[in-house]
Amino acid sequence: MAVVDDQELMRSALRMMVESQPDLDLVGEAADGxxxxxxxxxxxxxxVLMDLRMPRMGGIEAxxxxxxxxxxxxxxxxxxxxLDEYAFPAIRAGASGFLLKDARAEEIVEAIRTVHAGHGVVAPSTTRRLIEHVAASPGGTGAEADAVRARLxxxxxDMLLELATGESNAEIARRxxxxxxxxxxxxxxxxxKLGLRDRVQAVVLAYESGLVGRSPR
Structure with a gap:
């Protein structure tokens, strides 16, 4: 994995955190996009642990x-x-996770493992606002929703619609x-089937295609 941050002190802290884990291997560092x-x-x-605000090229563009x-x-x-202005563009750009730098080291390490396993990770304080944000955005056309339906x-x-609630696998299983x-x-x-990286991307697709919010379930 790699650490990208324009602040040397932050890179050092992240490097030590990664190197303290026997199952994580740091292959390099970078100071900008x-x-x-x-x-x-x-x-x-x-x-890649990616800082979002950096000179020359920021983390969202990278x-x-x-x-x-x-x-x-x-x-x-x-x-x-x-802030939404950083979280949502990062997720739309293709980030599989979004965490605050003041998260505990064990939370960041666990997020690295979760993302590596193919799952999405979003800071709890951001998850609900992400869903509210995409739900309030203009939905897609009926054709876009129909195209999603045709592939599933x-x-x-049903599972995609459940994912759009933002709930975990365990919560969906119980319901x-x-x-x-x-x-x-x-x-x-x-x-x-939908060519998505993780469940966070699935939430965005469900709303932006109009499958959730505009189309009947």
Missing amino acids: HEALALVRARRVDV TEVIAREQPGTRVLALTTFD TPREL LHLSENTVKTHVGHVLA
Whole structure:
């Protein structure tokens, strides 16, 4: 994995945190988006801890390029600011996670593992606002919603609508009276069929396509 932050002190703290974990391997550091792109193009990087506010090229722009060029690389965005203007663009750019820099070290380490496993991570204080934000945005056309429906089985469509609530697999399993493993399997099928990186992207797609909020369930 790699650490990207324009503040040397922050990079040092993140480096020590990563190196303290036996299952994490730091392959490089970068001080801005340009250096981050050079790093992921030259080395195999599974997860990038990405600061969002940096000189020359910020983290959101770098995340967008990484998501487009390096689909196997996951980005976990870190910022001092719990503000929509940073969280939502980062997620839309392709970040699989968004955490505040003042999160506890164990929370960041666990987020790295979660993102690496193919799941999304969003700071709890941001999750509900993300859903409210995309729900309030203009929905897509009926054709966009129909295109999503056409690619999913009825059960998978139900699962996508459940994901749009922002609830966990365990919560969805309890409501649908299914096992958590069954829910996990269906979620995996939904993400694969729709070409989505994680459940955070699924939430955004469900609302922006008009499948949730405009179209009947």
